[in-house]
Amino acid sequence: xxxxxxxxxxxxxxxxxxxxxxxxxxxxxxxxxxxxxxxxxxxxxxxxxxxxxxxxxxxxxxxxxxxxxxxxxxxxxxxxxxxxxxxxxxxxxxxxxxxxxxxxxxxxxxxxxxxxxxxxxxxxxxxxxxxxxxxxxxxxxxxxxxxxxxxxxxxxxxxxxxxxxxxxxxxxxxxxxxxxxxxxxxxxxxxxxxxxxxxxxxxxxxxxxxxxxxxxxxxxxxxxxxxxxxxxxxxxxxxxxxxxxxxxxxxxxxxxxxxxxxxxxxxxxxxxxxxxxxxxxxxxxxxxxxxxxxxxxxxxxxxxxxxxxxxxxxxxxxxxxxxxxxxxx
Amino acid sequence: xxxxxxxxxxxxxxxxxxxxxxxxxxxxxxxxxxxxxxxxxxxxxxxxxxxxxxxxxxxxxxxxxxxxxxxxxxxxxxxxxxxxxxxxxxxxxxxxxxxxxxxxxxxxxxxxxxxxxxxxxxxxxxxxxxxxxxxxxxxxxxxxxxxxxxxxxxxxxxxxxxxxxxxxxxxxxxxxxxxxxxxxxxxxxxxxxxxxxxxxxxxxxxxxxxxxxxxxxxxxxxxxxxxxxxxxxxxxxxxxxxxxxxxxxxxxxxxxxxxxxxxxxxxxxxxxxxxxxxxxxxxxxxxxxxxxxxxxxxxxxxxxxxxxxxxxxxxxxxxxxxxxxxxxxxxxxxxxxxxxxxxxxxxxxxxxxxxxxxxxxxxxxxxxxxxxxxxxxxxx
Numbered sequence: 001x002x003x004x005x006x007x008x009x010x011x012x013x014x015x016x017x018x019x020x021x022x023x024x025x026x027x028x029x030x031x032x033x034x035x036x037x038x039x040x041x042x043x044x045x046x047x048x049x050x051x052x053x054x055x056x057x058x059x060x061x062x063x064x065x066x067x068x069x070x071x072x073x074x075x076x077x078x079x080x081x082x083x084x085x086x087x088x089x090x091x092x093x094x095x096x097x098x099x100x101x102x103x104x105x106x107x108x109x110x111x112x113x114x115x116x117x118x119x120x121x122x123x124x125x126x127x128x129x130x131x132x133x134x135x136x137x138x139x140x141x142x143x144x145x146x147x148x149x150x151x152x153x154x155x156x157x158x159x160x161x162x163x164x165x166x167x168x169x170x171x172x173x174x175x176x177x178x179x180x181x182x183x184x185x186x187x188x189x190x191x192x193x194x195x196x197x198x199x200x201x202x203x204x205x206x207x208x209x210x211x212x213x214x215x216x217x218x219x220x221x222x223x224x225x226x227x228x229x230x231x232x233x234x235x236x237x238x239x240x241x242x243x244x245x246x247x248x249x250x251x252x253x254x255x256x257x258x259x260x261x262x263x264x265x266x267x268x269x270x271x272x273x274x275x276x277x278x279x280x281x282x283x284x285x286x287x288x289x290x291x292x293x294x295x296x297x298x299x300x301x302x303x304x305x306x307x308x309x310x311x312x313x314x315x316x317x318x319x320x321x322x323x324x325x326x327x328x329x
Numbered sequence: 330x331x332x333x334x335x336x337x338x339x340x341x342x343x344x345x346x347x348x349x350x351x352x353x354x355x356x357x358x359x360x361x362x363x364x365x366x367x368x369x370x371x372x373x374x375x376x377x378x379x380x381x382x383x384x385x386x387x388x389x390x391x392x393x394x395x396x397x398x399x400x401x402x403x404x405x406x407x408x409x410x411x412x413x414x415x416x417x418x419x420x421x422x423x424x425x426x427x428x429x430x431x432x433x434x435x436x437x438x439x440x441x442x443x444x445x446x447x448x449x450x451x452x453x454x455x456x457x458x459x460x461x462x463x464x465x466x467x468x469x470x471x472x473x474x475x476x477x478x479x480x481x482x483x484x485x486x487x488x489x490x491x492x493x494x495x496x497x498x499x500x501x502x503x504x505x506x507x508x509x510x511x512x513x514x515x516x517x518x519x520x521x522x523x524x525x526x527x528x529x530x531x532x533x534x535x536x537x538x539x540x541x542x543x544x545x546x547x548x549x550x551x552x553x554x555x556x557x558x559x560x561x562x563x564x565x566x567x568x569x570x571x572x573x574x575x576x577x578x579x580x581x582x583x584x585x586x587x588x589x590x591x592x593x594x595x596x597x598x599x600x601x602x603x604x605x606x607x608x609x610x611x612x613x614x615x616x617x618x619x620x621x622x623x624x625x626x627x628x629x630x631x632x633x634x635x636x637x638x639x640x641x642x643x644x645x646x647x648x649x650x651x652x653x654x655x656x657x658x659x660x661x662x663x664x665x666x667x668x669x670x671x672x673x674x675x676x677x678x679x680x681x682x683x684x685x686x687x688x689x690x691x692x693x694x695x696x697x698x699x700x701x702x703x704x705x706x707x708x709x
Contacts, residue, residue, distance in 0.1 A: 064448040073358040075378050075451040100487035101531075101570040102556030104378060104451060134573050 002059035003045050006038055007176070008169040012160055013042065020049050026158040028130050028139040030115070032146040033162025036195030040113055042162070043140045044069065047077050047109045050138065065105075076108035087118040092125045099134050107136045115141035116148040123150045130156040164194025167271050183209040183274070190253055190271040191246075211243060215250035216278060222319040223285055223326050230319050238312045245305060252298040258283045259291035286326055293325045330396065331418035332366055334388035336410050336435065342386045343404040345544070345565070346375035348537055349382050350400040362400040363450040366393035375400060376451055378570065380537045383453060385564035394419070395447035396431065402442060410435045419444075454557040454568050460550035461522040462501055466542045466562075468516055469549050471666075472503045473542075475514045475693050477535045478662045481507035488576035491529040494558075498524045504580050510659050511580055514693040528558055529577060534569035541567050584696060585677060585684070592621065592674040593645035593688060599672065600664045602640050606630045607657035609638040615658045616700045621676070622650045630657075644674075653679055654702030660685070663695045 003013045019025040031039040048059035048069050060066055068074040078098055080091055095110060112118070118126070130153060133139060141157060143149060165173070170192045174185035187208040214233065221229040237244045257270045261283040270276060301318040305311065343362070351359040356378070365372040368390065374383040396419075407415070413436060420430040420441060428443040464472075473492075481489035486508075495502040502515045530538075538560060542549060550561040553571070560567040603617070610617050610630035620627040626644050631637040653676070664672070669687035676683055685695040 064452070067446070067448055068358075068451075071358070071449055073356050073449050073451075075356065078355065097487065100490070100572055101379065102573055104454075104556070104570065 002061055003042075003049060004058065006041055006045055007172050008165045009038060009042060009162060012162065013045075015160075016042070016046050017049070020046070025050075025138055027133045027137070028141065028157040030146065030149070030154065030157040030159045031140060031142045031162060032159060033144070034164055034195050035144050036197055037162050037165055038196070039142045039162050040111070043111045043142055046138075046140065047074075047111065050107055050109060051076065051105070075104040077111070078108070079111045079113065081111075081113040082117065083114075085117070087112065087115070087122055089119065089122040089125050092118075092122045092129075096125075096129055099129065099137060103136055107138065110137070110139045112139070112141045115143040115153075116145040118149070118153075120150065123153055127152055127156065165192075165196070166194065167192070167273065170194065170196065181209075186272070186274040187212040187250075191249055208246070211246050212250045212272070212275075215247045216254060216275065218247070218319060219251055219254055219322070220278070220282060222323045223282065225323055230316070234312070234315050234319075237315060241305065241311055244311055244315065245302070248298055248302050248305065252295055252302075254279065255291055255294050255298065258286065259288060259295070262286065262288050262291060290325050290328075294322045297321050297325070330366060330394035331391040331416065332371055332388055333390075333414050333416045334371065334386065336407060336412055336415050338386045338388065339415055340404075340407050342371075342373040342384055343400065343407055345384055345540075346373060346382050346400065347404060348540065349377045349380050350375045351377035352401065358397065358445070358449050358451075360399055360401065361397040361445065361450065362403070363395065363397045363447055363453075365395040365447070366390045368393065374450075374453055376568070377533075378451065379531055380533050380570075381451075381453065381568040382537065382541070383566045383568075396429070396444040397447055397450045398431065398442055398444045406433065406440065406442075410438060454554060454559070456552065456554045456557075456559045456561075456566075456568075459521075460552040460561070461496065461526075462518055462520045462551045464516075464518075464549045464551060466546060466549060470539065470542045472501075472514050472516060473535045473539055475666045475695075476503045476505040476512045477532065477539070478666070479507055479510050479512045479695075480505045480532045480535070482532075483507065486576075488529060488572060489578075491531045491572045492535055493577045493580075494528045494530055496520045496522050496524065496526040504577075506578065506580060508578075509656070509698050511583065511696040512663075512693075513580065513584070513695070516692065526553075527577070528553060529572040530558060530569055531572055534558070534567075537567060537569075541565065583682065584694065585675075585682060588675040588677055588684070590621070590646070590648050590651065590676040592626065592676070594626070594642070594672050594674055595644075596664055596667060596670055596672045598642055600661060602628055602642050603657050603661055603664075606638045606640055607661075609636040610657060611635075614700065615656050616654050616702065617657045618652060618654050618702045620650070620652050621646060623647055651676065651679060652702065653683065654700040655683060655697060656700060659697045663697075667693075 003017060006013060031043055033039055045059055048066050051065045051069060051074065052059045053063040053065045054060040069077055078095060080087060080095060130139060167189045170189040171185045173196060174180040174188050175182065180188065218230065218233060237247055253271055257272050257279050260270055261280055267273060267276060272279060297318055301314050304314050346362055350362065359377055363374040370385055370387040372383055372385050374381065415433065415435045418432050420432040431442045431444050433440045433442060476492045480492060483489060489506060493504040499519060500515050500517050501520055504511065504513050541560065541562065544565060545563060547563045552559045556571055558569045558571055606628045607615055607617055607630055609632055611632040618629040620629065623646060624643065625641050627639060627641045629639040663685050667687050669690060671688035673686050673688045680699060682696050682698055687693060
């Protein structure tokens with residue numbers, strides 16, 4: 001995984017690359033940011049770039065060193081990733097024992113994934129290592145929740161903040177890495193909230209475009225008061241709560257976009273840019289007040305769904321409510 | 330790739346590396362071995378990144394190459410194969426699978442074993458022909474045996490978890506300590522290195538070295554390249570990652586040079602007495618009390634709810650009586666590594682370190698810190 005393959009985070013990558021080239025990396029980094037935006041990927045890419053045997057040093061992905069990192073077999077890379085479990089003091093001791101040897105090659109790297117799960121005792125045991133790591137050692141702590149780390153850990157690391165990916169970045173990733181079609185990619189990006197959920201991408205791809213279209217139509221027809229359509233089209237949703245949940249997400253997403261268009265915001269932050277024509281058409285018929293009311297209604301419906309409400313009643317009430325809100329202006 | 334090797338040679342090669350094959354660590358490839366084929370034989374290499382062992386085994390090869398396979402699988406298989414020749418060759422991959430296959434044939438036995446690209450295995454550290462010290466196997470074995478038992482196992486002071494190897498102009502010294510005791514042994518030789526160079530060898534290195542030394546009579550050549558200590562012995566090579574040095578304590582500071590009391594004692598007699606008396610000592614501290622008087626030493630153990638024991642041993646001593654407490658296990662560890670018949674026990678006042686050294690040989694010294702025991706005035 002070279003930096004080149006990472007989509008988004010251009011500034012961060014430029015900074016890291018500069019650090020590698022100028023040999024000016026700090027002792028320890030914290031990569032902080034939301035789930036699924038590529039923090040771990042960036043950490044691995046940084047490790048590869050540092051260890052790459054290619055003189056150009058860009059994590060070529062094909063030299064023995066890069067192959068070892070890709071297959072999890074590099075002798076100078078330790079990844080602490082406990083998954084669901086907490087990071088305990090034994091894990092930190094193991095890491096310190098590992099660091100007590102000189103590096104196998106020139107430099108070595110410790111990546112701590114989900115660093116927020118580190119226990120207080122383990123965190124304290126790690127402080128000395130973070131403060132003065134052995135020579136030629138880089139520690140990268142990856143976390144989704146910076147503030148659950150001990151302040152004493154935070155103060156010893158250089159913090160790199162990862163933002164959410166832009167919709168077009170998510171679209172790009174969906175197309176390049178998950179081989180989704182353009183329509184699918186656009187649909188999934190609009191729901192992604194700027195982060196990648198690999199499971200959703202693998203499982204959900206292929207159907208989401210259809211569901212988004214259905215959601216769009218439901219909203220459009222309920223605004224026109226086409227009750228017949230609503231009653232027939234909702235039938236498949238009534239029997240499949242999972243699908244209904246996705247559709248509700250799409251509906252609130254579309255309402256958000258409409259609100260943006262009504263208030264004259266730039267097209268760039270509209271999440272469903274590929275269907276912007278239908279969205280603008282709808283936006284002519286509603287007001288910002290409607291959008292706010294409708295958004296709340298969808299939210300309530302979602303909560304009711306989670307509380308096991310009757311899905312038919314819930315959906316019908318929602319769509320009719322949206323219609324009346326539009327009538328009231 | 331194809332190689333034909335005697336089963337006994339392959340088995341020897343695999344046995345030698347079993348101790349360093351790592352089966353549970355985070356890096357999966359470390360449970361594998363690396364086999365490198367050259368024109369007239371193969372090198373078998375395994376490492377757990379701390380210690381690596383590589384040995385050469387002559388055999389017939391065709392189209393040399395290299396591969397890495399699970400050590401346990403190949404070892405279990407070879408152990409069960411009948412005596413004779415084993416042929417290992419690369420097999421054509423099947424139409425649908427992407428794995429690389431080795432075909433292993435011996436008599437009428439045939440198997441296929443998946444192998445991985447040698448590139449994934451940690452590369453063997455580079456080294457040259459130069460060496461710093463050439464050890465006689467007997468000398469090196471003695472040095473390691475006399476230091477390995479007092480290596481610390483404390484996870485918080487990592488520098489003590491190894492043996493210090495110190496190079497002087499005309500000698501080599503090994504020291505280990507766990508802060509309660511210290512072992513020191515010096516050997517005269519002519520190292521080809523800068524005086525004052527020092528390295529810390531991990532405990533595992535010492536343990537593997539002991540096995541390594543016993544394998545044949547050739548001298549062991551010690552050298553250091555980059556971050557690795559290299560021990561070569563004919564066609565066998567042991568590499569060891571050095572510990573980050575720098576924090577090994579100044580051991581010279583704790584070695585007293587003058588002694589108020591000097592006791593000459595028979596080693597065997599002391600060992601047996603210690604074993605007999607320490608049966609009744611507290612199991613955790615193994616503490617026994619030594620009461621030294623002119624011409625004799627009394628060993629006393631006492632543990633609540635277990636029992637008590639005492640025995641008097643004749644020794645050569647003239648001077649003031651003294652009472653000290655000491656961990657009997659520490660003394661027994663020392664006596665087990667010494668070949669001489671007589672030991673010198675050197676003492677200062679109570680609470681001061683006790684030194685044991687083989688009589689007539691001050692190249693090795695063992696320091697043990699005493700344990701406080703209430704002194705019994707009525708005896709004096």
